Amino acid sequence: MEHRGLGLPALLMLLAALAPRSFAAPGPTLWPMPLSVKTSPRLLSLSRENFSIYYDPSSTAGPSCSLLQEAFRRYHEYIFDFSKSELGPARRNNAVELKQLLVSVGLESECDLYPSITSDESYTLAVEGPVAFLKANRVWGVLRGLETFSQLIYQDSYGTFTVNESNIIDSPRFPHRGILIDTARHFLPIKSILKTLDAMAFNKFNVLHWHIVDDQSFPYQSVAFPELSNKGSYSLSHVYTPNDVRTVIEYARLRGIRVIPEFDSPGHTQSWGKGQKNLLTPCYDGPKQSGTFGPINPILNSTYCFLSQFFKEVSTVFPDHFIHLGGDEVEFTCWESNPEVTDFMKRKGFGKDFKRLESLYIQKLLGIVSTINKGAIVWQEVFDDHVKLQPGTVVQVWKNEKYGEEQTQVTAAGFPVILSAPWYLDWISYGQDWRKYYTVDPLDFDGSQEQKKLVIGGEACLWGEYVDATNLTPRLWPRASAIGERLWSHKGIRDIEDAYNRLTVHRCRMVRRGIAAEPLFTGYCYY
Amino acid sequence: MAGSGLWFSLLLAAGLAGRVAALWPWPQYIQTSESHYAIFPHNFQFQYHVSSTAQPGCSVLDEAFQRYRDLLFTSRPWQPPEPTRKQHAPEKNSLVILVVTPGCNQLPSLESVENYTLTINDDHCFLLSETVWGALRGLETFSQLVWRSPEGTFFINKTEIEDFPRFSHRGLLLDTSRHYLPLTSILDTLDVMAYNKFNVFHWHLVDDSSFPYDSFTFPELTRKGSYNPATHIYTAQDVREVIEYARLRGIRVLVEFDTPGHTLSWGPGVPGLLTPCYSGSHPSGTFGPVNPILNSTYEFMSTFFLEVSSVFPDFYLHLGGDEVDFTCWKSNPDIQAFMKKQGFGNDFKELESFYIQTLLNIVSAYGKGYVVWQEVFDNKVKVRPDTIIQVWREEAPVHYMKEMELITGAGFRVLLSAPWYLNHITYGPDWREIYMVEPLEFKGSPQQKALVIGGEACMWGEYVDSTNLAPRLWPRAGAVAERLWSNKLVTSLDFAFKRLTQFRCELLRRGVQAQPLSVGYCEQEFEQT
16 A cells, blocks of 8 residues: 555565564664774674673773763663563574773863863774774874774674774764754653763764744743743743753763754744843734734843843853854834834834844844853854844854855855754655755865865754653664764765665664664564 | 534633643533532542443443553642632532443454443432443543643543544554564554544554564474574564453554555565566576466465464455566566466556456455555456445555545445555644545535545555654654544634643653654653653
């Protein structure tokens, strides 16, 4: 009832799936593909009892580095915490046993720091018996290398944990590899966010873009302005307390993931109005206030007082250098209706150009953020509407139409770019849409070498209109994995059928690790 | 229409009495008011009426009482009311159930009567039904009527409901071949089906991709045809468990063994069953549909369907018959010779008919009825007049409504699925289109319309397994459930949106991973474990 329109690749996969014994012979399956992989047919065996991960004597980080201690424990679990049921008796093979993975951090470890846009994530991995070596300049590279090491290990058909002798040199193609989650359209329980961070680490993502508030709700519990969430959240149990936020940030840090909060303004702020009087613009219906509100009121001093205080808090709560300030989809109708706003426009000589009013607001906000020594990320409208931006302001491209041209323009103006336009994962359709995400190349636009260098990475966006804790995980994974590889791996890694085979196994690995990643196509996982 | 004024007032009443808004699917007749009664869990019980034919020991109802007690009271915090607080509402301490016709140990069938009336007023808290199946539907409705105040007291409004299904076959198809579904996924789905008053689980058990049904007559089928013969199969015990679990919820299990196409996974376990395809003058090593020209094929089918007929107690079997690809048959010289001998010319539909007719004779000899996909009708296979045809193709060969007209015009009973392929997903609230389908919106006489016995929501498994099954099914399948249960006049999308939004929150409370319809929240969100 269902096979109409299957392409040849799908049919081939179906045939492969029909021969379960011969399909997907055990072997290492890496996702995302490292920069350089050399594997030899020589096999080493491992056992849960005898294998350990420890520090090389030369390492600058040692047992006092809790980030690595926890990672060692985690990856020992991931490697061994499953076994195939119904396997034959364990076979004594002649393979040399791999007893240890020795980890060495070469430079100052950064064990107690937060990851940043400049964090060094490179590593090398030399797997030979009886000891394997993982070398990195910083702990961040160790985290990435541990993930790769865990992906090298598989169970052979007798159930023996096995690894090929291998040499891997790896570093990411782009430094900013993000996932956007939206906790305003639907609240996501902390557990869901932490699960997402786990899965992000499996895919070498390193930025959680936390679109934390929006029109619909304000779940962020502010210390300075508690009424924002008291009045603006869906309910008092739908809030993120300071402790919740700390939990997320630390959990992310331990996985080498930055947390960038987005407090989108001046639009998308309906929920702010409930807890902060006079912040939003009152809309008018003819000569009278209509009782509804528009974007943040940009003509009042009180607005900027509030924003200073509020972002001062945000800058201390969220340690990352960057704050996402939003700035998208500002609706001018309400401003147009308000006589005080139009008077202000007249005084300023803005004429009827509300973009200039928007610019005024954003410029003041950018000023506030730079006085607290934070960097800013904004959605593309802020650039499109000719707001004067400080150098270094990052522009996130999200509009699907001609996004390549937008990249050309933004980089030509010298601003760094994050690409999201082709990666809106909330837009679902029937079938294997991951292929579409995978074939995108973020540098596929007209521009000089210098311009291309300004593309710092991309983000997969899972907006929350139709997503909450019930469907977040299967909607995100493994579709986001396609973007994970595009942002990490060398641009030459684009063979889609090879990607299909690896991603099929990688999704089973995620399932085994407790991530309910949905299937790519007909088939099954080995356990 | 005389009824429509009444309808309007009832809908209005529902708007006022906000508590009623959680009802899904909407009952046929409901009268409700703001006055309400308190319910205290420690004091409350389900009780058989003295003149009920069902009495303690009736497993279907005894177990349902336990289930609904748990659903109502256990998973939510509750404190006994403070004695100082004055209770304005009178108390109800029991729901009294009266079942008229005996039959606790039977299986539900296409003919089962599911009517019930529910009376909650000053004098009564009473559920009356013809059969235990009606009592199950009424208990579900009762559980949806109970609400809880912010202080934690349970209440039920004064209500009068007279309810019965519009269509008698309200099904949900799961595909356990493209992806294996663990038993727990199937059982969980049966629970949610009962919450939605679905009454048929169409189990598309095997297909090209895998053969998880563990046959005791032909154990090689799963040994060679399942994804993993140790873990990815349904044993006889599993099947019995599914059937009994479904029965206790008033749900029939309609099993499908699709032939002659969609059978690649049968091949490894039954050598000689599938048609060898030819490349020029040599067998290519690949196989096509079931080989229709061999006696051994029909001997196998006789034995296999004898087993199936006894394992699956429902009167109906689904025999598939869809999407038979003729390429392989065409390539095979033995088949060509057979065609010539039979005088079929080059019309492979004749060969298909030949196969299906022989199969239908086998199955009807076992005293079973059958359901087939629409191609069997489209290809003019001669079938018994009591065959049920399932319409699944949206546009070809004709629009599905035209197909409904043609099938009923030929006097066959029909099931509608074409607009309800839930595996097809799009961005946004697609439940609306699913909901707005009117199954009888085709040209035809009242007699023809009466031949539409219902429909099925289909969740094909190409992209679905236990990781995403529940959120993809619920609450979208709920839209189909209401269309098949409720009066045809219940078509307001706004009214449905309000109720379905609340119902999905109720599903979350019951532990079902039902996805959101739009922005918003539920008091109790889904918590990952």
